[in-house]
Amino acid sequence: MPDFLTFLETRKQLIEDKLPSYIEELKAPSSLKSSMNYSLQAGGKRLRPVLLLAVLNAYGKDESIGVDAACAVEMIHTYSLIHDDLPCMDDDDLRRGKPTNHKVYGEALAVLAGDGLLTQSFALLAESGNRIPAEIKVRLISELVKASGAEGMAGGQVADMEGESAALTLEQLQYIHEHKTARLLQFSAVAGGILSDAPEADIKKLREFAFHIGIAFQIKDDLLDIEGIEEKIGKPVGSDSVNEKTTYPSLLAADGAREKLNEHIEKALNLLKSLNIDSFLLKGLCRLVAERDH
Amino acid sequence: MPDFLTFLETRKQLIEDKLPSYIEELKAPSSLKSSMNYSLQAGGKRLRPVLLLAVLNAYGKDESIGVDAACAVEMIHTYSLIHDDLPCMDDDDLRRGKPTNHKVYGEALAVLAGDGLLTQSFALLAESGNRIPAEIKVRLISELVKASGAEGMAGGQVADMEGESAALTLEQLQYIHEHKTARLLQFSAVAGGILSDAPEADIKKLREFAFHIGIAFQIKDDLLDIEGIEEKIGKPVGSDSVNEKTTYPSLLAADGAREKLNEHIEKALNLLKSLNIDSFLLKGLCRLVAERDH
Secondary structure: OOOHHHHHHHHHHHHHHHHHHHHHOOOOOHHHHHHHHHHHOOOOOOHHHHHHHHHHHHOOOOHHHHHHHHHHHHHHHHHHHHHHHOOOOOOOOEEOOEEOHHHHHOHHHHHHHHHHHHHHHHHHHHOOOOOOOHHHHHHHHHHHHHHHOOOOHHHHHHHHHHOOOOOOOHHHHHHHHHHHHHHHHHHHHHHHHHHOOOOHHHHHHHHHHHHHHHHHHHHHHHHHHHHOOHHHHOOOOOHHHHOOOOOHHHHHHHHHHHHHHHHHHHHHHHHHHOOOOOOHHHHHHHHHHHHOOO | OOOHHHHHHHHHHHHHHHHHHHHHOOOOOHHHHHHHHHHHOOOOOOHHHHHHHHHHHHOOOOHHHHHHHHHHHHHHHHHHHHHHHOOOOOOOOEEOOEEOHHHHHOHHHHHHHHHHHHHHHHHHHHOOOOOOOHHHHHHHHHHHHHHHOOOOHHHHHHHHHHOOOOOOOHHHHHHHHHHHHHHHHHHHHHHHHHHOOOOHHHHHHHHHHHHHHHHHHHHHHHHHHHHOOHHHHOOOOOHHHHOOOOOHHHHHHHHHHHHHHHHHHHHHHHHHHOOOOOOHHHHHHHHHHHHOOO
16 A cells, blocks of 8 residues: 555646646647646645545545546646636636746636536546446536535636625535535535445545535635735735735634644544545545645 | 527527526525526527537427427527626627626636536536436537636637637637537437437537537527627628638638528528438528528
């Protein structure tokens, strides 16, 4: 059994090698393919696809049956970053130190590259080989719509924009992060469970597990903004405060936010304990979310 | 058997009654739902969903099994209109005499409403009741991705934008219309055939049929721009020429464009003749595309 960081690195590499292949085979204008691939290859933690593969691994399944679904969720995540960065949304010029999609390709192509990635992700699920029964594919597609559409991530982005200049309550803040961040992680965990043929009771627990991971991830992001190291987090320390953003530390103070982070990690670990799986990798993921420095 | 215009009107009404119901049931921010519904309810010919139902009718099938798929293709069409109208794309303030989505809801919500409709359309196919086998749902989803994504409509929009200021050849013009317009009509015809359990040879012919209908539709659009009646077409006559757009009449002259229109309609009618179906309604559709005044 490899340790979690080795697992993370090898699976991240596997996903990054695979992602461009879906775009290269498309019969489409080269500018569009180039724009789609630019953002797909712009790095990132690849946490969502790696979580999906880690769940398959925890059930002792062949991870290769989950690669298409793992790439699908990463495509959705990537489309959301492209659209969120647009001038009419967050108007960001840089992401992970590289120019954002619309700075390189222009706004029109950035909108269409996002649309193209969003659309293509459903083909990855629908055409994911004949080892996966059609009933399972349909269920995964339905889960991905709920996670990413109006009821999920897109709805979370609307709530985030509408709450930008307002002082949010903890409940409102959690709504945003549950939808904007946790939902896609929940898709990953649930899809891993469904592809592992896990019992429905397990699927339910995996969904809760990823909810806690998602919220913990966001609290950690907020904490890094006030106590991280600029070179590691890739943006100025304290930018949330400058932008008057409501964050977990702004509502609960740093100590309160750390306590909340630990609570969510604790709940995630307890859910793992209650599952009859090899949870070594998923525990490593919990530690990573809580202890990362970027 | 009702005549074609009665069929068109009743099915258009059915689709327009059904579309908002998919949005109303979503647990999502009310502004997002309102923005999605605004464009869904902004009228239009509803040609794509009606074609799908007309194919089911031609095979003597229960049209109700196709309503979700019909609404899915209309959602995709609607998302594409919202994104195409954005300031960074065609920058249109009006569509069908009403303010465009971003003029009412702002650009950010317009982008997200488009994303939401695009995403939701796949749920309509995935969750389309248990009368449709999972294998069929997966096939429809795969067809809808091809029709609407980088290989289809989104690719056509890229080619359209890139060709805007250039003088296009007939081949380039056809690439744009094949992808931007014909592909979704082809989805409708093919989905109707698949849901009717039609033989693969029929599916192939239906795909060609809708290709000809799509190109004919676009040629007619170009002709209406030079010889239509302003009040009927809802925009100034001659606007393509003012915008220096390459059109069928600009390349072939009006007579040549009319000839080309008739050729495509002729081919569509011949394909219908070669199918063992009740093609009364589909013939009516061909006439409508060729003879419409708006």
